[in-house]
Amino acid sequence: MSQSPSQPNQFDKKSEAWSARFSEPMSDLVKRYTASIDFDKRLAAVDIQGSLAHAEMLAATGIISAADYQAIERGMAQILQEIEAGQMEWSLDLEDVHLNIEKRLVELVGDAGKRLHTGRSRNDQVATDIRLWLRGEIDIALDLLRQLQHALANLAKEHASTILPGFTHLQVAQPVTFGHHLLAYAEMFARDAERLQDCRRRVNRLPLGAAALAGTSFPIDRERVARTLGFDEVCRNSLDAVSDRDFAIEYCAAAALIMTHISRLSEELVIWMSPRVGFIELADRFCTGSSIMPQKKNPDVPELARGKAGRVYGHLMALLTLMKAQPLAYNKDNQEDKEGLFDTVDTVRDTLRIFVDMIGGIEVRADAMRDAALQGYATATDLADYLVKRGLPFRDAHEVVAKAVRVCVDRGCDLADLSVNELQSFHPDIGNDVHQVLTLEGSVAARNHVGGTAPEQVRAAAQAMLEATSA
Numbered sequence: 001m002s003q004s005p006s007q008p009n010q011f012d013k014k015s016e017a018w019s020a021r022f023s024e025p026m027s028d029l030v031k032r033y034t035a036s037i038d039f040d041k042r043l044a045a046v047d048i049q050g051s052l053a054h055a056e057m058l059a060a061t062g063i064i065s066a067a068d069y070q071a072i073e074r075g076m077a078q079i080l081q082e083i084e085a086g087q088m089e090w091s092l093d094l095e096d097v098h099l100n101i102e103k104r105l106v107e108l109v110g111d112a113g114k115r116l117h118t119g120r121s122r123n124d125q126v127a128t129d130i131r132l133w134l135r136g137e138i139d140i141a142l143d144l145l146r147q148l149q150h151a152l153a154n155l156a157k158e159h160a161s162t163i164l165p166g167f168t169h170l171q172v173a174q175p176v177t178f179g180h181h182l183l184a185y186a187e188m189f190a191r192d193a194e195r196l197q198d199c200r201r202r203v204n205r206l207p208l209g210a211a212a213l214a215g216t217s218f219p220i221d222r223e224r225v226a227r228t229l230g231f232d233e234v235c236r237n238s239l240d241a242v243s244d245r246d247f248a249i250e251y252c253a254a255a256a257l258i259m260t261h262i263s264r265l266s267e268e269l270v271i272w273m274s275p276r277v278g279f280i281e282l283a284d285r286f287c288t289g290s291s292i293m294p295q296k297k298n299p300d301v302p303e304l305a306r307g308k309a310g311r312v313y314g315h316l317m318a319l320l321t322l323m324k325a326q327p328l329a330y331n332k333d334n335q336e337d338k339e340g341l342f343d344t345v346d347t348v349r350d351t352l353r354i355f356v357d358m359i360g361g362i363e364v365r366a367d368a369m370r371d372a373a374l375q376g377y378a379t380a381t382d383l384a385d386y387l388v389k390r391g392l393p394f395r396d397a398h399e400v401v402a403k404a405v406r407v408c409v410d411r412g413c414d415l416a417d418l419s420v421n422e423l424q425s426f427h428p429d430i431g432n433d434v435h436q437v438l439t440l441e442g443s444v445a446a447r448n449h450v451g452g453t454a455p456e457q458v459r460a461a462a463q464a465m466l467e468a469t470s471a
């Protein structure tokens, strides 16, 4: 034994937590390599919450005394205060948040602190901590998704009859209303919220009681701990409870989709804000200028959000890879679950917060949208539909309109610029009422069914979304 035996009431190094088994100290590099305290101290509050629930159960089942539980409660209250005041001294020697807090507890309350770990292991402890923490973060993300849908629906309601070109292949396709376009994103974020809610059900299960891997020989009451901590269920297999991180992978997958949707929206914001398009202005507070080109106002926030999708996808890949070759049960690989998960949560939270504010501050240039919709033969399909309603098979109508468009392209004019006589030269069934269907307003108003772009439908959809997402 090259190390001194541990003091009766405390351990100063993690090696003293497993004490006599080891005969040589760790190098500083290995210490740093194996430690997680630099990042897992962020779990401190949930770690304490989990420990208190465990201690309460130990006392209720008679495994420790009521006096020990009170001492643990008192010690933990002080530790929480010290952490909040920034006075807690986190030690790399103590590897992680669990050992750091336990050691401080033993310093403060002595033997009662040493009894806390009865019937428990850091393996079920850390799995519990992550689940508790992630549950709270999911609830925050759910609220932000709700706010984002609400902001989109607000703007959509205001622009239920503002017309812009709808695109396929980034070519002008058919006119749509801006409100309709915005509500497409609100739908995506609504599904993202559904996914998070579903994932939350599997996050919200209690690993504690699994101990290291096999359960414990103490007469514990897992249901009691689950109730105290607000878990819906207990994990039903101890090996699975300590080793799987599929709940975190599911969260990261849901987060990756959130960022996909954010990135698509960002792409459009960037395009819409380009002076060549000029459909919207973002508020100055989300943009930056250039250090060399005085005229510039760059949409930094959407561009960064588009870029940040990449790191979130990366964390999902890392977690999947982390898990794929681990034999049962706990392996130290799992310590690598945290940084990626934390960064995913932070990225999603910050992004959603900023977007709620940014969407609320969008200025819409309805004239530019309308001008763009008037170019590119956006109502060609309406003319074809018009002929179909007069008995032409759709394929033939398509052919007739294609010829008319061809003539317009050569002349550099729009379909609506052709006179009724000219239009009749393409097909005799074209009548005096044709210009109604060639207008943008006529085109969107005609698509008056659930899920369609007609202003009436968009107003109703926006209203429903507003009600579903009101605080």
Ligand code: ARG
Binding pocket: 036, 040, 096, 122, 123, 126, 330, 332, 334, 335, 336
């Ligand atoms: N810091 C560890 C982690 O994040 C806690 C569990 C350690 N368990 C162990 N047997 N080494 O996973």
